[in-house]
Amino acid sequence: MAEKIRAERNHTLTVDDSERLLYSQNLLTADGLKANRELSFLTNKTICADLFDVIDLLPQGVADLVVIDPPYNLTKDYNGLKFRALNQSEYLEYLRSWFPKVVSLLKPNGSLYLCGDWKCTSALQQVMEENLTVLNRITWQREKGRGALSNWKNGMEDIWFGVKNAKGYYFDVEAVKMKRKVLAPYRENGKPKDWKATDDGNVRLTYPSNFWDDISIPYWSMPENTDHPTQKPEKLLAKLILASCPEGGLVFDPFLGSGTTSVVAKKLGRNYLGVEINKEYAVWAEKRIALANANKTVQGYVDGVFWERNSLNLQKKCA
Numbered sequence: 375m376a377e378k379i380r381a382e383r384n385h386t387l388t389v390d391d392s393e394r395l396l397y398s399q400n401l402l403t404a405d406g407l408k409a410n411r412e413l414s415f416l417t418n419k420t421i422c423a424d425l426f427d428v429i430d431l432l433p434q435g436v437a438d439l440v441v442i443d444p445p446y447n448l449t450k451d452y453n454g455l456k457f458r459a460l461n462q463s464e465y466l467e468y469l470r471s472w473f474p475k476v477v478s479l480l481k482p483n484g485s486l487y488l489c490g491d492w493k494c495t496s497a498l499q500q501v502m503e504e505n506l507t508v509l510n511r512i513t514w515q516r517e518k519g520r521g522a523l524s525n526w527k528n529g530m531e532d533i534w535f536g537v538k539n540a541k542g543y544y545f546d547v548e549a550v551k552m553k554r555k556v557l558a559p560y561r562e563n564g565k566p567k568d569w570k571a572t573d574d575g576n577v578r579l580t581y582p583s584n585f586w587d588d589i590s591i592p593y594w595s596m597p598e599n600t601d602h603p604t605q606k607p608e609k610l611l612a613k614l615i616l617a618s619c620p621e622g623g624l625v626f627d628p629f630l631g632s633g634t635t636s637v638v639a640k641k642l643g644r645n646y647l648g649v650e651i652n653k654e655y656a657v658w659a660e661k662r663i664a665l666a667n668a669n670k671t672v673q674g675y676v677d678g679v680f681w682e683r684n685s686l687n688l689q690k691k692c693a
């Protein structure tokens with residue numbers, strides 16, 4: 375890939391030829407998987423392959439959590455691999471061709487999150503309901519993209535949450551509490567009720583709802599940024615993983631892209647396994663995973679709590 379010239383404050387991850395060679399040696403191929411399908415061998419690996427070639431080779435019932443960020447039903451170029459927008463029923467059939475197989479990788483008490491936009495969400499809901507018990511639909515308010523002159527700019531995505539067994543699944547809400555500014559501080563007998571006064575204002579720890587407005591998409595000034603066209607923020611993955619995968623558990627991502635799921639799993643002490651068809655993206659994933667050895671921070675998650683967008687000064691003071 376041709377090297378791009380970047381501004382000084384641009385922290386977008388790059389790989390040079392020697393790193394490309396180094397990190398591509400970590401990648402597992404479909405042939406490597408055929409030779410050894412033991413879970414202990416697959417754990418903490420990136421498989422560089424077409425999901426359709428490897429899904430039947432992966433061990434069943436092993437993942438605590440599956441996070442899926444599939445190609446949305448949009449025409450998009452993933453570094454040469456073109457996904458062409460389909461009609462609704464074709465997209466549903468595309469989902470049905472792999473989704474049940476991915477679900478079979480889940481443990482009986484496992485959880486799954488499936489991401490999409492407004493256009494493909496009805497198909498996502500359908501495959502979720504066909505295969506799992508749907509517990510929620512998270513709305514992530516994301517800020518990106520130019521306004522459209524003849525339509526409303528898209529400012530949200532859906533993340534469907536489903537489980538195999540609604541009576542027994544892992545969910546740690548205490549691990550995903552949010553620190554928010556209190557706009558109307560209520561006092562009882564003259565004392566703050568459920569909030570704390572700080573130098574930077576009044577703050578409260580709250581349980582998160584299914585509306586997420588505290589997560590920005592990765593920008594070029596952020597060290598987690600890559601050139602992947604649809605990279606998810608580490609903070610978003612941190613919420614899913616902390617809530618739905620125990621420490622030491624296994625997170626599987628069948629469309630790994632630049633590796634966000636595996637990187638965050640590693641930072642938070644979970645194991646990971648991912649599949650990505652594009653070698654360049656898989657190499658970026660491996661470099662990010664290697665960097666996570668030295669830096670376990672997740673932007674926006676400090677001191678065991680999630681902070682509102684643009685509260686960096688407050689976060690630094692408390693870190």
Ligand SMILES: C[S@@+](CC[C@H](N)C(=O)[O-])C[C@H]1O[C@@H](n2cnc3c(N)ncnc32)[C@H](O)[C@@H]1O
Pocket residue numbers: 423424425426443444445446452455602604605606607628629630631632633634635649650651652655
């Ligand atoms: C929406 S992106 C995932 C982005 C990822 N969540 C991240 O943070 O970078 C979907 C990814 O799936 C990959 N992909 C598409 N079809 C695939 C297939 N059949 N097998 C494996 N990977 C595939 C694409 O190359 C792309 O990187």
